[in-house]
Amino acid sequence: MKKAIRYLVNDKNLIWFGENAFSHLKTFIAKGDYSSIFFVVDENTHDLCLPYLLQSLGDLPRCEVLEVEAGEDTKSPEVLVQLWMVMSELQADRHSLVINLGGGVITDLGGFLAGTYMRGLPFVNIPTSLLAMVDASNGGKNGINLAHYKNRIGLFQNPEAVCVIPDFLETLPEEEVRSGFAEMLKHGLIADAEYWKELIEFDIAEEVPTEEMIRKSIAIKQEVIDKDFREAGPRKVLNFGHTIGHAIESLSLETDSPLLHGEAIALGMITETHLSQKYAALSDPEAEEIRSVFEEIYQDVSFLAKAEDLMEVIQGDKKNRGDELRFTLITQIGNGVVDVPVSKEDIIEALKLTKILA
Ligand SMILES: NC(=O)c1ccc[n+]([C@@H]2O[C@H](COP(=O)([O-])OP(=O)(O)OC[C@H]3O[C@@H](n4cnc5c(N)ncnc54)[C@H](O)[C@@H]3O)[C@@H](O)[C@H]2O)c1
Ligand SMILES: [Zn+2]
Known part of the structure; x- marks a missing residue:
């Protein structure tokens, strides 16, 4: 990038x-x-x-x-x-x-x-x-x-x-600002380590991101889309955190306290960081750094669901192919990879580590 x-x-x-x-x-x-x-x-x-x-x-x-x-x-x-x-x-x-x-x-x-x-x-x-x-x-x-x-x-x-x-x-209410910030963090994680650094030094609880930061996120997204508008391949990199995140968001919408999109995606990114360690050789220190950033910013965000309910939604995800479950993961901060097949057992294990399973 x-x-x-x-x-x-x-x-x-x-x-x-x-x-x-x-x-x-x-x-x-x-x-x-x-x-x-x-x-x-x-x-x-x-x-x-x-x-x-x-x-x-x-x-x-x-x-x-x-x-x-x-x-x-x-x-x-x-x-x-x-x-x-x-x-x-x-x-x-x-x-x-x-x-x-x-x-x-x-x-x-x-x-x-x-x-x-x-x-x-x-x-x-x-x-x-x-x-x-x-x-x-x-x-x-x-x-x-x-x-x-x-x-x-x-x-x-x-x-x-x-x-x-x-x-x-x-x-815009504070929690909505924080929700949008999750997508910005995602942009750093999948494409630009320097931008990730800039974002994690920013105090989102106190400030609203600048126009310059907003431009950077849009530019990262646009650069991906210019290559693959219809999501045949490379565009899937924007889905980091979203396979699990969408499943959490969907189930949470059926409860009395639905999560915001960015909150669900933050939990999704924590879980998919576990999977990135296992399947994409993401290093332990970088995985720790990512999780601690999300756990700090989204410390009051949690969700509990049954494994079978989550798996049902995950298995119906658009990003899969046939029975195979495929994820966008990160190999290091600033680099995403798409279409990584992941086993059901490891998804459940990662959900456990993120404390999402009831
Ligand atoms: N098409 C895409 O590529 C894409 C990408 C990411 C997310 N999404 C979708 O976006 C949706 C989430 O977007 P969102 O978080 O903006 O949700 P939203 O549209 O529900 O907005 C969040 C809340 O903020 C309020 N709001 C919006 N602007 C405001 C302002 N200036 N001042 C005060 N209140 C304001 C809204 O009324 C709403 O209550 C999800 O449905 C998600 O799937 C789509
Ligand atoms: Zn999103």
Whole structure:
């Protein structure tokens, strides 16, 4: 991974940062001659982010606001059907633009909505959570959950543009900031040891990551995606922590105290660090370092589940091939490897070590 940061990414996917983002977006909207704009928001971004956005954009074509409930449950087929119906009733047409303003739930759901309505409308992502800025809003994956399978239904489609405006983070609750930070740590672990060092010296309990750090995470993700948009191979490196993490997240969503995405992924990365020692020759000192970083930052995050429940979800994971369970692991800090077959027994052993098994 090059240290130089590449920001303006592939030719299909423009990412605009900070204050400039608004002027770029205004020009983009004016040039597009859209019949209408559909803003997809949740109840929080409706109140906290939409007024600022509308004020910054000034005159617009006809605007409609589609507001959904906040939370992961919203990424469902039922909500999607309702949104299709409302768009249809409000006469969204092929000249409409969809603007997704929110966290990863909104960019995933809104991207899928835009990508499927009338065989695809153009959309712009304006991420408002840290997790969506560094991860969910870029890369062209859009999806919804099916029962307890995360992101089971989805499509690959890039937004026309992504506007990353760190000012939005001012109202983001602390635990959500920490959740997004897990994906940033993942970027360091899979691709850039120096960035990992920078991140672990940062006090996430006290500060919000800088625009510079957000840019670095996006650049790492983009560099991977430029090589493999449809996840035939190398892109899977971004899944570190996610095979176990998604299983934990799915089961936790069925409880009264669901974990945030980044919290579940943090537990996933601790568990998959154990597997990396066994299967990818990750050294003991580096494994210790990784676990102690996560255990410190996410010390109050825990989850207990039965091995058979977790294994059922893990076995249904998209990343597997047939019966073989395959993981993205790390060989050292800063280097991920994909498609490593791992035995069921060792997964259970690693889950035990992470104290996840009830
Ligand atoms: N498509 C991808 O490549 C990709 C990558 C990573 C994660 N994801 C998905 O992203 C989702 C998680 O994203 P998330 O953590 O952003 O969740 P989220 O969208 O639920 O946002 C978290 C919470 O923060 C609130 N919020 C958002 N911005 C705010 C702001 N500026 N001020 C105050 N509150 C604000 C939201 O209303 C919500 O309550 C998961 O569904 C995950 O699967 C997708
Ligand atoms: Zn993730």
